[in-house]
Amino acid sequence: MSNQGQRNIKWVEGLRGITSVLVICTHLARAFDFSLFWPADKKDAPPRLLQLPYLRIPYQGRIGVPIFAFLTGFVCAYKPIKLAYQQHNVPASLMSVARSAFRRPPRLMLPAMIATFISFVLSCLGAYTSATHCDSFWVRFDAPDSQPFRKNLRRFLWSLLTTWTTTDNPFDRHQWAMRPLLIGAFQVYVVLAATIGMRFKYRILVHVLMIFYWLSNSAYLTETFGANLSLGMLLAELAQHRPTQNFISSYQRIFTFIVAPALLLIGGWVGSYPQEHEDWAEWSQNLHNWLLNPEGPEGSENLGSMLVPNGSNVHRRSSAFFIYTVAISIFVSPAIQRLLSHRYFLWFGRHSFAVYLVHGTLLRTVGVWVVYGISGQPWVKADTNEDGSPQPQEWVHPKSRSHKMLAVVLFTGVTYLAAWAWMKWVDTACARATQWLENRVFDNGEDGEGKGGMAEKGFSQANGNGSARIPIQTDRTDRSQPPP
Template identity: 70%
Template sequence: MSSNQRNIKWVEGLRGITSALVIATHLARAWDFWLFWPRDSEEVPPRLLQLPYLRIPFQGRIGVPIFAFLTGFVCAYKPLKLAYQHSNAPAALKSVARSAFRRPPRLVLPAVIATLISFVLSCFGTYTVANRCDSFWVRFDAPDPVPFTENFQRLFRSLLTTWTNTENVFDRHQWAMRPLLIGAFQVYIVLAATIGMRFKYRILVHVLLIVYWLMNTADLTETFGANLALGTLLAELSMHRPTQNFISSHQRLLCYVIAPLLILVGGYLGSYPHEHEDWSQWSRQLHQVFVDPAGDQSRGSILVPKGAQGGRRFSTFFIQCTAIAIFISPVFQKALSHRWLQWLGHHSFAVYLVHGTVLRTVGMWIVYGFSGQPWVDPGRNEDGTPKEPEWLHPKSRSHKIMAIIVFTALTYTAAWAWMRWVDTACARATQWLEKKVFDDEDGGGERKESLAEKGYAHVNGNGSLIRPTEADRSQPPP
């Protein structure tokens, strides 16, 4: 097995860790939102998990950007491998075409099934506890109870708006599906446009794209655009023999000095809190140096331009430092290739699709009770607005711990079942569509049918064109 084939396993391991980070973040959002702050209040000392570095898995903002980076890397890897190792640009372009065709059904079909499952559960009132708990984030994520006809109409709207404006009331975690799908096609367009360029100019394009997305202060450009472009750049460099030779010849320096330093620096900046950054000295210093250097919000910095979201910029910087550290460190790559992480990575997409539904049902039932009682409808104010109700409170801390254990075990069990039956069925459906749509590469019957469809009536048994005789010509030869 070649080094490239062996080293690519780290992608699956990183994907597995990312799915676990998503779970940790959403557990914190549901039951300990204070972990998003540098301390519970300005007057109390920080807890252990609120300190720099330790807070990163729980404060959010890193799961989806890592998926964006991995999308850029994976979508570019196979076409670039054909272009580099086999010097076959036409084959690389055909690979881009087939990958672009497969990407929508491989994302849309599982997402639709996950939405349908959540819809059925909502019809049976399984989100009642989630609608009445004292966690605002869980209440926002859970679909409100409505009559069946309205709920059915809402289902079809959600199936559409997931891919138009990222809104899905039955599974709000699917908000990332649309930008990840668009991002994959961004990678395919870049590959198709640059596959014939010389190496240094392709690299220049990737670097300029990263700079462009980081200079763009529109929402989520650093989350998706910049990380997608970085993934494509690193996929390009992974095929470039001089780059790989340089990494091999400086392995000790890169593995044991540069890579850890990148993670340390990136991790410190990536610890920037979601809000209340002025409550701790370390976060206040980050804000003063990078987010608001002038103190009057008149300008930003290179890392956080004026108008950009500070937290997302810091998290993106950490992710990019980590990605580069993994790329230059065979030690990190080997660690991420562990078989347990490979298993987690193989089930990561399923975990992303099922964990929200499990959390809003079984997780809430354990912490708040199954019935959603006691509950009193608070009624409405004189102006017709609803009054603030008395939300349900957690039974105890031990119930939260039990819920975390059961939720995690049930999520990965459901993900295993999903990959065995649901994802397999979606993969077969996509493969069937691909065979129907694309020409047969071996030039068999499908190629003959395709040539005839394009207007070439003279096709022999093996699918090649028959040169017409002089008697067959209705027009003089050109």
């Protein structure tokens, strides 16, 4: 078996880096060219190049967060599985799960709180005025409106809570995914703890059944988080299964040049399903008919399909299917794994979380300032007509197309510069704080119960190597009995 095929998981970091770039692409499209989400600018109009199938995927969105969910499942499961089934150390595996579960909340919450605070300060300084006055509905929705300081402060403090309860954060709405990703990580930890003693084939059966459970569930975002988390766990298991890796290594040419491209072609076609107006192009209408199986003379009833069960979200289901094919293609192709392990992709991957936290704030400030101006003027709040009906609101329009192009370049450069600074100072400080807290909370004994833990329970170590323990003498009248 190829050691590289078994041990190379650097591709995870590379895939995370590409995902952060895709997040920037889709949010730029939402802000400055929303029609890229359609198959054409209008009905019966020819499509633009980036509106065609496959080419539209990076810009139409819906794939960034599911990839992060898949990577969460894979990364959270990989080390505990390796400890338990390669190194035959189940106690160490369970301790790894415990420590990871402890680290996960502060490693997500602390940076998110700092990013929210920065956005709050900018809102107090009026940095979002242009964003709230521009003609881009998506930008206006994402930008916090101007409020008196006390009210704004209360909104900020409340946002620190609602980010993790209702997913609402008016200062950085992109943080909506933080709560489900945190919950998803704990889903992984629970499954690992519950299946750690199972034989391999039964653990695989659990993961497969969970994938089908989430896919058969039409509840909100089940395909985005639940199914991708379970898929990540499944592939983390198979990545350390020697027969599976031997099989892939034996037929890696077939997997790389036939299986992986076929999966990507099929998944990319399904994943190209447009956000709106699928009836504006023949290919998207055919895809719509195949996915939703409409019946009746006017297509008023949708029976659904295996990919999109009745009642589920067709947009997220189609994108999730594309993510499944991407993940499996990477898993079965060592060549793709080596490509994603390139140092440039790894650099983007190391900065991906920082990019996710800072890009929204920079887009609503630096990006919008270039396109619309800093002042957000001229702008007048709409009044009412004489009959009391509201007048249509006039919004500030972009300066020119060249200003949009300049904004894309400048915003992207500033985002990655800010992400580099964030990783150098902010993320490092959060990591140190988390490590300090972990060292305070956890006992570092080799067998899971060190001196501190035994002392808290009323015991001390009898000798230096900890091979025997005697009770602490708390009751001098009866030394033969341990304390209660």
